[in-house]
Amino acid sequence: MTHPLELTGAAVVVTGGGSGIGRASALAFARRRARVVVSDLDAARAQAVAAEIAVIGGDAIGLRVDATSEADLTALRTACLERFGRVDVVMNNVGVLALGAPESLPDEAWQRVLDVNLMSVARSNRVFLPLLLAQGSGHVVNTSSASGLLAYGFDRLPYVASKHAIVGLSEALALYLGPRGVGVTCVCPSGVITNIVEQIAVYGEVAASPRAPDHPLVSAEAVGELVAEAVAKGRFLVLTVPEIRDELVGRAGNLEAYLQARIAEQTEGRS
Ligand SMILES: NC(=O)c1ccc[n+]([C@@H]2O[C@H](COP(=O)([O-])OP(=O)(O)OC[C@H]3O[C@@H](n4cnc5c(N)ncnc54)[C@H](O)[C@@H]3O)[C@@H](O)[C@H]2O)c1
CATH class of the missing domain: 1.20.5 (Single alpha-helices involved in coiled-coils or other helix-helix interfaces)
Known part of the structure; x- marks a missing residue:
């Protein structure tokens, strides 16, 4: 069952919304007249994106939210309810990378990547799903990656594992939420021009590895448009290259x- 969502007037929250795909999606939602709470670990970035939305005539606020903290995600929900009276779209977008040889990546590398990329979605589900289920409408967007569909990148096993997990959980979530009136979109971009290099921790020597399918890089703006369109049309999968x-x-x-x-x-x- 697909659930098209009217974005005009919808209330949207985005994690990791201060940069790259999150920022571009926040702007694309705002261009469709949705109201947005832009959240990011970096408060200044979140506020700068909210200011960009105001410049194009939109309604947004920027908040510091660490997506690894359930208390912060709860505060994000509260802020959206206080400002806009509802939550319609929850975009779980944060993602970080650890690079290293498979035989030497320490637990701390695995734990950080799984905590930020995967467990942030589990926390968000606890915080936001009761609201969406009670209203019987809304949409969840989870940002995975092309490396959640094709296992490129043997220099980044925790990332590949986390992104495969996000595809699987999103599909299962769609089965649960679809009959209850709530849509799910899973975003699986190939390479996108963003600031993601800032999020990389490197452990030891890294052998050259195919990063992702050898497909053209796309702009974050193009991905933002695809995300907003998928939510509006109730589509599950977003790919960035055919x-x-x-x-x-x-x-x-x-x-x-x-x-x-x-x-x-x-x-x-x-x-
Ligand atoms: N750039 C690519 O090529 C690409 C490809 C496929 C998937 N993705 C995925 O897209 C998502 C967004 O990445 P991007 O490329 O736009 O990166 P980006 O670095 O441009 O933006 C990520 C933002 O997340 C914020 N952030 C980091 N940790 C956070 C936390 N714990 N809580 C809240 N915010 C946090 C950062 O401050 C940053 O502003 C990630 O999940 C990434 O894995 C990116």
């Missing part, structure tokens, strides 16, 4: 051959 569909179909048709071919590419690259 080529990824062919790769997914090829992989699904013959996973064994697909993976063996990719291992062969890596072996040639090393010789």
Whole structure:
């Protein structure tokens, strides 16, 4: 069941909204006349995006919210209810990376990436879903990655694992929420031009690894537009380049051959 959502007047919260895909999505929602609470670990960034929205005639506030803190997410919910009287769209967008060889990445690297990328969605579900379920309408957007669909990037296993987990949980959540009037969108971008390099922690020597399918980089603005459109139309999956569909179909048709071919590419690259 798909749930198109009227964005005019809708109240939207975005985590990690001070930069990149979160910022661009906040602006795209505002261009469709939604009202937005822009949240970010960096308060100044969140407030700057809210100011950009005001410049285009929109209604927004910027808040410091650490998506790893359930108390902060609860404060985000309260702020949205106080300002706009409701919450319609919850965009769980934060994501960080740890790079290192699979055999040496320490627990702290795994824990940080899983805490920020994955557990922030679990916390957000506890904070926001009771509200959406009670109103019987709304939409949840989870930002995964192309590396949640195709396991590129052996130099970033926690990231790949967290993003695969987000695809799986989003699909299961759509099965739960769809019949209850609430839509789910899972955003799986290939490379996007953002400030994500600031979020990378590097552990030891990192062997060159294919980062993502060799697809063109896209602007964050283009992704923001795709996100707002998917919510408006009640679509589940957002891909940023069409080529990824062919790769997914090829992989699904013959996973064994697909993976063996990719291992062969890596072996040639090393010789
Ligand atoms: N850039 C890409 O190529 C790409 C590709 C696929 C998926 N993604 C995903 O898109 C999402 C957004 O990344 P981006 O590329 O726009 O990065 P970005 O660095 O431009 O923006 C991320 C924002 O999140 C904030 N943030 C970090 N930790 C936080 C926390 N604990 N609580 C609240 N805010 C926090 C940062 O301050 C920053 O403003 C991430 O989930 C990322 O994994 C990015």
